């Protein structure tokens with residue numbers, strides 16, 4: 001009888017994703033965590049006094065997917081918006097992969113987010129990423145009118161947890177997601193409330209599970225609008 005169970009595919013993938021992180025070998029005047037994506041070293045400054053200014057594993061999961069699925073999801077010249085960008089890793093990797101990125105979060109987070117984005121994309125990317133406020137459900141049509149703001153991708157990592165703005169978040173996805181938009185959303189499961197969000201999300205959007213990583217309690221989803229046009233065509237355009 002085998003004493004040690006062999007690792008599942010999900011465990012191996014989770015380990016490969018977490019191995020993208022490294023720590024500085026010398027302690028310098030500024031604390032940072034290192035990540036390697038798209039053959040580039042990315043340095044992220046966190047701020048422990050702000051919830052969103054910490055980097056969460058979901059962000060690494062989404063970055064790994066983007067980097068390793070460039071054939072199906074080629075971000076070059078694509079319009080991409082990230083919701084709840086936090087420290088900015090997903091926005092940075094998307095920019096390095098050639099996207100025109102709008103990186104968004106709450107006003108208090110924007111200073112650290114802008115710092116990380118500039119530090120890691122300056123002189124390395126085709127398009128300079130835009131860092132700007134997007135508070136879910138607040139003035140979204142004024143800031144991002146549907147007629148002029150069409151996104152190919154909406155990216156989100158670990159934006160669903162015990163906060164009071166889940167309906168506003170749902171409405172924001174709904175507003176930004178147009179006929180040909182694809183949502184790539186890394187979801188960390190912590191409580192039942194999160195399961196119910198996924199169920200409600202499923203009523204508005206088609207949902208495809210791309211990764212299931214039980215050792216991290218994370219799933220990665222692709223989603224697109226549930227409406228007549230996309231139903232007829234059998235899904236969003238890749």
Ligand SMILES: C[S@@+](CC[C@H](N)C(=O)[O-])C[C@H]1O[C@@H](n2cnc3c(N)ncnc32)[C@H](O)[C@@H]1O
Nearest residue numbers: 052055056059084085086106135136157158165
């Ligand atoms: C758990 S953190 C995830 C951060 C980053 N995506 C990551 O995975 O490292 C959740 C993010 O959602 C943002 N957030 C929370 N409530 C928000 C709201 N009402 N409007 C916009 N962003 C919000 C937080 O500021 C934070 O950056």
